[in-house]
């Protein structure tokens with residue numbers, strides 16, 4: 375599983391102020407799988423996810439040491455361009471944040487920034503990505519309507535379509551169904567499962583049932599350290615470490 379990792383984290387340590395948040399993290403994230411990061415509140419899940427696309431750069435008083443190799447390139451090398459890294463990754467946050475513009479323009483936004491100008495090309499991208507996220511039939515007759523008129527679940531799928539439109543390789547999700555109703559949650563989960571044919575997907579989730587439904591592998595984090603990493607069923611049903619056992623006990627019983 376780790377022969378050809380998409381993301382390889384080596385001796386990553388993150389300190390914010392005088393708090394040591396992530397401690398000696400080393401892990402290989404396999405290509406084109408869904409990986410869930412689980413663990414108790416405050417253990418460092420979001421910080422770990424943010425380290426993948428250098429979103430921690432925006433945090434005051436942060437110190438990052440170690441390496442995060444994406445496609446064998448250390449994204450923390452001083453000469454690496456952050457925009458180049460971010461283009462490889464789409465981030466889906468807890469709540470959908472559609473841009474204050476039409477449905478069409480939300481999806482076309484990224485490609486336009488990256489230089490796609492022709493209407494026919496943009497039309498093609500918009501249709502492809504709205505289809506990929508199962509929205510096309512729901513919105514094809516109102517592409518020029520404001521994105522904010524969509525339901526929250528539709529907005530989250532639109533944000534996913536917007537991210538996919540710049541052709542990332544990796545999708546990062548930070549509790550990206552936590553604001554959604556069960557039906558929309560299930561649609562997004564199904565999308566993750568489908569999209570892993572093309573993308574590596576790393577999700578932070580509090581919901582162990584969701585981790586079981588969607589992921590191939592699970593990373594269990596506790597107090598800033600990776601305690602266990604393994605195939606989903608194995609980690610949830612037959613964990614090796616006592617701490618993992620304790621954490622998943624509630625889920626099993």
Ligand SMILES: Nc1ncnc2c1ncn2[C@@H]1O[C@H](COP(=O)(O)OP(=O)(O)OP(=O)(O)O)[C@@H](O)[C@H]1O
Nearest residue numbers: 390395413414415416417418419420421422433434
């Ligand atoms: N910008 C920041 N400034 C100071 N401390 C921070 C900052 N961001 C995160 N932390 C601290 O880092 C630790 C890990 O936070 P993080 O958000 O990564 O945890 P989490 O596991 O995702 O938590 P939750 O499940 O509650 O979202 C926490 O103690 C948090 O208070």
